Amino acid sequence: MYKAEIITVGDEILIGQIVDTNSAWIAVNLNIAGIKTGRITSISDNGNEIKDALRQAEKRADIILITGGLGPTSDDITKKTLAEYFGSAKMIVHQPTLDFIRDRFARRGMELSELNRRQAEAPECSVVIPNRNGTAPGLWFEKDRKIFVAMPGVPDEMMKMFPDVINMLKNKILLPQIVHRTMMTFGIPESVLAETIEDWEKSLPAxxxxxxxxxxxxxxxxxxxxxxxxxxxxxxxxxxxxLFPVLGNSIYGYEPDSLESVTGKLLLQKNATLATAESCTGGKTAHRITSVPGSSAYFRGGIVAYSNEIKTDLLGVRPEDIEKYGAVSETVAAQMAKCARKKLNADYAISITGIAGPDGGSAEKPVGLCWFGIATPCGVKTFSQRFVMDRLGNIAAASSVSLNGLRTELCDNTEN
Amino acid sequence: MYKAEIITVGDEILIGQIVDTNSAWIAVNLNIAGIKTGRITSISDNGNEIKDALRQAEKRADIILITGGLGPTSDDITKKTLAEYFGSAKMIVHQPTLDFIRDRFARRGMELSELNRRQAEAPECSVVIPNRNGTAPGLWFEKDRKIFVAMPGVPDEMMKMFPDVINMLKNKILLPQIVHRTMMTFGIPESVLAETIEDWEKSLPAxxxxxxxxxxxxxxxxxxxxxxxxxxxxxxxxxxxxLFPVLGNSIYGYEPDSLESVTGKLLLQKNATLATAESCTGGKTAHRITSVPGSSAYFRGGIVAYSNEIKTDLLGVRPEDIEKYGAVSETVAAQMAKCARKKLNADYAISITGIAGPDGGSAEKPVGLCWFGIATPCGVKTFSQRFVMDRLGNIAAASSVSLNGLRTELCDNTEN
Structure with missing residues (x-):
């Protein structure tokens, strides 16, 4: 299998101003093309750093992909450095690129500057890869049976150029096909899961x-x-x-499925609607449900009942039960779900009431404790769980548990 | 200035399944501590690769930070590899970590597995850095005046551990004091902002x-x-x-202020309460408001009115206005805010109705169009904006615009 390395050039990545999303995108697409990414290296806009990274990468990899530093400004030194690295300092104007840039500027009513004109220059020993989305073309070099490709750092320009790079690679080398598939599970911690499927894991072909x-x-x-x-x-x-006999309903799909997309599909299958009543998760669950395109087909809406008055006045939870059992209780979770189902005129409703933290806990009801309700046409189910993360972690985990509770309910229901 | 390198370990980064956000976060925080990040390298879960990357990094840098591969499963080999690298294959149980893990499991009513018990082991030559958010502790090594720190790859766990790492570094080496301060602005695009403050920027000391x-x-x-x-x-x-005379109310604070925390403080100052009525943002705004610890002091709750029936039946928007103007309209936005204020018995209410996309747009009302309402004790204000990102981007931007609308309203109100 051919091995690639990715080198991203740019101070903005090393000071953390920009998250390097290019590398993950390139790695995915190399992988699809049957090329394994062996290493990703981020370095600064510095000639010696670039040469050092190239020297090391070419020892390990067959294909070296570089992004960044091809722009027109003074800190963009990748092109010059590559020319030096491959011993051909001579730059030649690439006429189609110059024509393209001139046309691009003319359409905006702008004159071509000297800086922009220089964008059309390429080292004599390189092959130019057109950039249809910007002014800096890509560059292809070969040396000792290794391939080097420099692409712009602007994600959109790089992504538009990449299919051409893959085609050029396919013309040079024979690529295998890599297959990935990712199963989604919920409700079993990683370590327990590992023990549960230990035999299966050991039996996997090499x-x-x-x-x-x-x-x-x-x-x-x-x-x-x-x-x-x-x-x-x-x-x-x-x-x-x-794995299905081993993990059963803990499996909820394959990537790109999510708990929210899978529950959405189950609701659509049943032609059923959903409502939410959230206390401690404060709208996170509704947000996740509505992150799915088309969710308006089954999601009626939700109530974020952050105060007890909203729980009683708007949802209809009995005030005496809040008084007696507390807002974080099985009784209130059950009523929240039942009332949401009725008030929002939905077939199903989920409720969450708990203590997200960092404050508000007690010995009896510690921070992280959540009660959940799942109201269905046949009644209401409740369960509780305690989370031990920070506020945002507890909120995220609680919303996942509620969605998963609904999912298992919809599945059980389907099987009956 | 001390130089650091970051090494991220994990096949999931090299196949592009995960974008490496840890490195940017670490680089920012090293920078704040006065440490320069010289290189970021992503490598696979492979012992030889890890050792090779360590060997090269320690030639160039004073501090080497490693994330990932500390988990309990068979593909997590960073701990074992570090032990080998530093020539101390002997593992010792770190009792406080074991107690912490056992307690964590006990609170969830779970037994400790052998795999989890092994999480508490550390190479004899390492110093354990507690992980308060997970089971895999961090590890600190020293060799030839170089410092090596291994942290978990789970962002939340790494981020929580990082202040301890910085403190340990400060105990070892003299770091320059770098002062950073970050001003928060909203409502002016980056390029316009850059032009607006050009003179100020040019006048900055070198x-x-x-x-x-x-x-x-x-x-x-x-x-x-x-x-x-x-x-x-x-x-x-x-x-x-x-900058205040130049940017005025576009400035909303300094890091770590957020639009949600600043509006929260303004509401607390006024002893006022807030409610939300969301359509296209689907609960995102309520989620952000309730992400702020203590938000229950001013946030009454919200209604996610995803269907027209919820807008009319639960909120009280006039059906004939939805019929006449459409759900995405100034009239409906105004009514949503006014009704939410009344129904949820709050002093202020914000509403958002729009088309998040990718579908559902028309020539007259394109994808990304949003109408906003801000209801106050003195009436209701409305405004619209169009967003041109994907669904999640549009939802995030719309929730920010609504929070910012409330913020400027609360500020104006305070000044009067």
Whole structure:
């Protein structure tokens, strides 16, 4: 398998002003093309740093992709440095690029500056890769059977140029196909999951690799990867199939499924509607549900009942129950869900009431304790869980648990 | 100035499944502590790769920060590899960590597995850095006057641990005092802002650096940084003071202020309460308001009126106005805010109704168009804006604009 390295050039990444999203995008697309990314390196706009990174990368990799530093300003030194690195300081004007830039400026009614004219120059030993979205063209170099590609750092320009780079690579080398598939699980902590599927993991063929990807909102993802020798999709599918008897309903789909998209699909299948009643999660659950395009087809709306008066006056929870059991209680969670279902005229409703923190806890009801309600056409179910993260972590986890509670309810319901 | 390198370990970064946001965050915070990040390297979960990256980094840098691969599963090999690298394969149980993990599991009513128990082990030659947000502790190594710190890859856990790392570094080495202060602005696009404050920027002393940090949710932040020679705080303060006559109410505070925290403070000052009525933002605004600890003191609650029936039945918007003007209209935005203020018995209410996308637009009302309402004790104000991002971007931007609308209303109101 061909190995690539990505080098991103730019001080703005090293001071943390910009998050390097280019590398992940390039890695995904190299991977799809059957090229493994061995390393990603971010360095400053400095000639020696760039040369040092190139020297090291070419020792390890077959293909070196560089982004950034191709612009017109004084801190953009990648092109000049590459010319020096490949021993061809001579720059030649690339006429199609010059014409393109001149036309681009003319359409905006602007004159071409000397700085912009220089954008059309390329080192004599390079092949120019057109940039249809900007003025800095990409550059392709070959040396000792290694390929070097420099692309602009502006994400949009790089992304538009990348298919051309892949095509040029395909003309040079024979690329394998890599297959990935990621199973989504929720409700089992990573370490418990690892023990639960230990036998399965040990039985995986040597050419199939497994990764655990835990996340507060999505749960633990399980990713299988392999080089495709013709039937990789089927092989991976069968391996994942063997997890269903072990993990059951903890599996909720495959990437890019999310708890909110999966519950949405289940609601659509049932032609059913949903409402929310949130206290401690303060709208996070409704926000996640409505992050799914098309959610207006099943989501009626929600009430963020942050004060007890809203719980009683707007939702209809009995004040004497709040008095007796407290706002964070099974009784109030159940009523919130039932009332939301009725008030918002929905088939299903979920409720969350808890203590997000950092303050507000007691010995009996500690910070992180949440009660959940799931109201269905057949009644209401309740459960509680305690979270031990910070405020935002507790809110995110609680919203996931409520969505997962609804999901399992919708699944059980479907199976009956 | 001390030089650091960041090494992120994890196949998920190299296949592009995860964008490495940790490195940018660490780089910013190293920078604040007066440490320069020289290089960021992402490598796979592979012992030889890790060792090779360590060998190269320690040639160039004084401090090497590693994230990722400290978890309990078989692909997490950073701890084992570090032990080998520093020639001390012997692992010792760190009792406080074991107690912490056991307690964490006990509170969830779970037994400690062997895998979790192993999380509490650390190489004999390392110093353990507590992880208050997870089970994998950080590790600190020293070798040939170089410092190596391994932290978990889960952003939340790493971020919570980082202040301890900085304190440990300060105990070891003398760091220059870098002073940063970040002014928060909202409502002026970066390029317009840059033109507006061009004279001010040109007048900045040579030893003070300025960074523009644009963000959908926070607006454009302006960061001034300098090495402290005794009075940097005052110097920076005076420089920022000169921006108030230029930018006026577009300035809403200094980091860590957010639109939601600033509006919260203004409401507390007025002893006033707030309610929300959201359509297209689907609960995002309520979520942001309730992300602020203590927000229950002023936030009564909100209604996510995702369907027209909820707008009419629960909020009380006139159905004939929805019929006549459409749900995305000035009239409906005004009524939503007024009704929310009344129904939720609050002093102020904000409303948002719009088309988040990707579908649902028309020639007259394109995707991204939003109408906003701000209801106050003195009446209701409305305004509209169009956003041109994707669904989540439009939702985030619209919630910011509504919070900023409330903020300017509260400020104007205070000044009168």
């Amino acid at each position: 050419n199939i690799s497994l990764a655990y990807l835990p996340n507060i909102e999505t749960g633990v993802k399980l990713r299988l990867s392999t080089v495709d020798s013709g039937n990789a999709h089927e092989v991976i599918e069968k391996l994942f199939d063997r | 030893n003070i650096s300025l960074a523009y940090l644009p963000n959908i949710e926070t607006g454009v932040k302006l960061r001034l940084s300098t090495v402290d020679s005794g009075n940097a705080h005052e110097v920076i303060e005076k420089l920022f003071d000169r």
